Amino acid sequence: MNKPLTIALCAGEASGDLLGAHLMAAIKARCPQVRFVGIGGPRMLAEGINSLYEQEKLAVRGFAEVIKRLPEIWRIRQGLVRDLTALRPDVFVGIDAPDFNLGVAAKLKAAGIRTVHYVSPSVWAWRRERVAKIVHQVDEVLCLFPMEPPLYEAAGGRAQFVGHPLAQTLPVVADKAAARARLKLADDVPVFALMPGSRVSEIDYMAPLFFQAALLMLRDYPQARFVLPLATAATRTRVQALLATPLYEQLPLQLLSGKADLACTAADAVLVASGTATLEVALCKRPMVISYKISPLTYAYVRRKIKVPYVGLPNVLLGRMAVPELLQHDATPEKLAAAMLAWYRAPAEVAALEQAFTDLHLLLKQDTAALAADAVLRHAQGAAA
Template sequence: MVAGEASGDLLAALMLGGLKGRWPDLRAAGIGGPRMAAEGFDAWWPSDKLAVHGFNLELVRRFREIWTIRERLSDRLLADRPDVFVGVDAPDFNLGLEARLKTAGVKTVHFVSPSIWAWRGGRINKIHRSVDHMLCLFPFEPELYHAKGIGATFVGHPLADTIPIAPPREAARGRLGVAEGTPLVAVLPGSRRGEIRYIAPTFLDTVALLARQRPDLRFVLPMAPGLRGMIEPLVQVHCPDVPLTLLDGQSHDALAACDVTLIASGTATLEAALFKRPMVIGYRISTLSWHIMRHMGYLPWVGLPNILANDFVVPERLQDAAEPAQLARDVLDWLDNPARGEAVQQRFTELHHSLRRDTARAATDAIAQVIGAR
C-alpha cells in the first residue's frame, strides 16, 4: 500500500481494519503513516515524504527525492510481488507506480478516485492503463469509470462510518475544557507544511480580528504531527494574547465541539460536514499554482461539501478573496444566524446518510474479487 499525507493515512488505516478482519494473517507494507502503523502496517517510508503543496518550487526541489522513492519501491515490489497493490489517494505518485506494476502483472487497486469530474479529466486514460479497480468514495463516480471500461465500486466514505450521525458535542467540549454556551471557533489551516505556510498566517490574522470584535469567542487549532514548531511562532506573530488553544491532533474533538470552523479546502471539509458544522472554507497557494489550477477546473466549487451538494451551501474564499476581513464576516454570519446553521446541519445529515456503506467491508469485498480470493 501507498498512502500520502495525513488524510490518506487515515483512510488506509480504516481500510486495513476490514482487510485484517477477513485475512488475519495479512501482511501490509509500503508507504504509510502513524495510523496505518497502529494497524500493523510496515512503513518502509513515512507518508509525509509524499506531501507537496501545489505546483511550486517545493515540488521542483523534492522531485528527485520522490521519484527515487517510487523507483526503489517499484523495484522492491516487483522483486517480492504482493497479491495486490493498493494506492490510497496521492494520484500523481500512485498512478505511475500502478501503471508499472499492472504492466508487470501485479493486480492494482486505487482507493479514492481522483477528482476527474472536477479537474484534469484527461487522467482517466492514465487510470485505465494503471488501475484494475477503482474504489470510489462518492456514489456518482463508478458510472464515470464504467463508461471507460474501468472496474469501479462505490464503497462509501469510511469517515461516514466512523463519525456518528449525532456528533458528541458535549463530550468533546468536556475533553477540550470548553464550557457549554461558550462560542467556539475551530481553526484548521491544513495538515501539510505548504498549507501552513500559505494559509495559516491569513487564518491567524482572522482569529485576531474576530477576537477584537467578539471578546467572548474562544478558538482551538488542531495540529498535525510535527507542525507545532512551525505553528507556534506564527501564533506569536499574528495573534498573540488571543484565547487560542493549540491541540496535538484532536481535530475530531475540535469539529464536534465548535460552533463554526474556519477551514482549509480538502478532506477536512468533508469531516466538518459529517460533524454537521457550519464552515467557512479558505485556501491559498502560490501565485504560480493558482494560475495553473484555476484554468483546469470544471466546477464552480472546490469544497467537497459544496461539490456533493451541487450548491454553495458554505462560503468559499480562495486566494485573494481569502482575506481576514471577509473571512471574519463569514464566520460571524454563521454565529449570528442560527437558523441558517440549522438548515445546513440538516443538509449535512442527509449527506452523511448517503455516504454510509460499511466502507472497510465493501472495499475488502472488491479487493477479494480483484485477486480472486475467498
C-alpha cells in the same frame, strides 16, 4: 499444495497506512491464510505486511522536497516493480499516492498482474483527462465519493463507491456540549474554530489572515473564544511564533494537538482552509467558511484546470454553494469575519445545514474496509483461478 493467496499493497503515507491496515484486517477476516507484501507503515506492519521498502521514504511533501528526493523515490519504484513482477502476487493494491502507485500499477498490469487503486485522485475537480489513462493502468478504482465511479465507467473502466472511512469514525450525532466540557469552554460564549491548514506553508499563508479575522470578530463579541487544532509539531511552532507578536498576543486562542473533530464539534462555526479538513467539519455538522490563498501565478494556473464550480468538498458533494468560499482576493479579514458572524447570527440556516450534513454523513458511512476487501479478493481470487 496451492500457494497461499498473496496480495501486494503500497501505501505512501500515514493516511494510506491507516486505510491499508483496515483493509488488511478485513481481508484476513475472510481469508486467514493470506500473505501481504509491498510497502506499508507501522499500522500495516502490525497487520503483517512484509514491507520491502520503508514507507517513510515515500512520505514527501512540497515541490522542493520531492525534487530533492526524486532519485531515491524512482529507485524504490523501479525496485518495487521488479520485486513484484518476480513474486507475481494475485493482485496489487495501490493505496492513494497516485503519482507513485499508478505508475507501479501500469507496469504490473502490463506484466499480467491484476491491479486495483484504492482512493481515486480528485479527477472530478482537477485534471479530469487523467481518467482515460487511469482506466488502462488499473482493473478497478475503489472510490471514497459517490460522484467518482460514473467518471471511470464513462471512460470504459470499472469503479466502485466504498464510502469514506472518516464517516465511519465520526459520530453521526455531534455532541457540542460534551466537546465544550472536554475543552473547558462555557456553553454560553461564542466559540469559533480556526483551521488554517496542516502544513507549515499553509500556516504562513492562512494563519495571519485567520487571526486578523478573529480580532475583528472580537470587536462584536468580546467574550468569544477560539480553538485551533494543530496537526504537527512544526505547525505548532510556527503558530506559537505568530501568537508571540504584539498584534496577536491577546487573542483568546486555545491550541490543541490534533483533536480537529473535538475543536469543530465545540464550535459555533469553523474558519477552514480548503482541503480534506472541510469534509471533517461537515461530518461534525458545523457551519463553516472555506478560504484559501496561494501565489497569484499558481492560482491562475489552478483556476484554468479546475472543472467544478466549487472548491470545497462539502459544496461539491451537496452540489450547491451550501457554505461560503472566500478565495484569493476575496480572502480578506473583513469578509471572513462577516461570513463567520453571519452563521453565528442565523440559527435557522445552521439547523438546515446540519440536516444536510447529516444526510451526507449517512451517504458516506459505508462499511468501507469490508467493501474494499470484497473487491480486492474478487480480483485476487479471479487471478488465482
